[in-house]
Amino acid sequence: MNLSFDVLQVLDAIDRTGTFASAAETLRKVPSSLTYLVQKLELDLGVKLFDRTGRRATLTRVGRVVVEEGRRLLEAAEDLEFKAKRIQHGWESDLHIVIDEIIPFEFLWEHVDTFYQLKLDTRLHLSKEVLGGSWDALLTRRADLIVGAAGDPPAIPKLVTKPIGSLQHVFVVAPHHPLASTPEPLTLDIVARHRAVAIGDTSRKPRKLAPRTIAIAANQEILTVPTLEAKLAAQIKGLAAGTIPECLAVEALARGELVKKEVIGMQDITHFYLAWRDDETGGPLRWWVEQLDRPDLIDEVARQRILHG
Structure with a gap:
């Protein structure tokens, strides 16, 4: 493959700065190395990427397509690298939250909106379970966090529970x-x-x-x-x-x-709990625990149920 991320970064820098010399300074390289990379790419592809007749290096029509598509590839590569580092440091790419039947989804929308504003790139999966279904979802790892699980907590490895009301x-x-x-x-x-x-x-x-x-x-x-x-x-x-x-x-x-x-x-x-397993606790999960770890959460749900019928 003739195109590499290094070459794409060079093309992007030349287009943004206007000259090979300025791009070399931005990338902390010598201008001759950039000239060599671009000329080799043009030779390998059989196309002309820059018009060098003026004082500034101007992209040709083909060059503009290569640079714009290349920027998308560079952004995707950066996103992938960032995502890999997040996962390595405990930032889940997917978070499955199960709420009990007693809790209406309307109770969570404000938290969901705030969570998305953090731009953590974590995909949320919200679902409902009833009675033992919540505990079962946690045990079988269909859920990372359960909100409002009813009744006494069962024996689940690494289980963490917080009472949130009755x-x-x-x-x-x-x-x-x-x-x-x-x-x-x-x-x-x-x-x-x-x-x-x-x-x-x-x-x-x-x-x-x-x-x-x-x-x-x-x-x-x-x-x-x-x-x-x-x-x-x-x-x-x-x-x-x-x-x-x-x-x-x-x-x-x-x-x-x-x-x-x-x-x-x-x-x-009936007593209700916030519960999760402590063996794979990442940043997004900890954030949700911080928002919902309230001993009066179910009391607030009850008040809203009475208020809205």
Whole structure:
């Protein structure tokens, strides 16, 4: 190959400075070495790159194409070198962030915008998981960071967890549901006789972690739905009963679309975590941890959920 990065840098410098002498000074070379490189390239390619009839070295039409395309190659080479150095020093080229179903994407957009302003050239991959799916994503390395993972952290090598808050759950049914008129407090046995609605755990098969559920009895009939919004809708329709974050049920309770019932022995608090593996922690991941490592993060999510419905 006749073209090299050294020659492309020489052509670029001559075009920018206007003379071989000025380009040589910029590149800290002697002018004769630049003249030799350019003449050899012209001979090898069989083209004329510079018009030397005037006081300044002027690019020919062919020379202009070679210089402009060469600059793109030089920029790409610089980007590649910079990217390689970033990866070597712990700057991920891709970052996979998983957020729990309880956290709306709107909560992250401001952070995403700020992150892109840093120009780290890291590709973000955002996705949602439910219940054990978040922990499973971290275990199987489908995620670098999980935000809002629910329940007690499982045994994952090099796991780092930070509590980011908890949510109060309420057991609710539609006013026309049989449990609405059942005297309180309800027992778990009474609840288990009725269909429950649950969000499907998104752990992948074959599962390395046991799937998780919230307030579901063994052998209870279950209606499985994909989102919290669908779960709430199913309960309002009277299709099933179950617990749901109180912040999501506030409006439906106020409108009389749902009735809150006390259930003895039912888990009503869920703790959430920010979690990652400490064996491959790069700069972009550390940046996101710094933004989201807040013990009141879930409280803020709950406030936004109540505010926006």
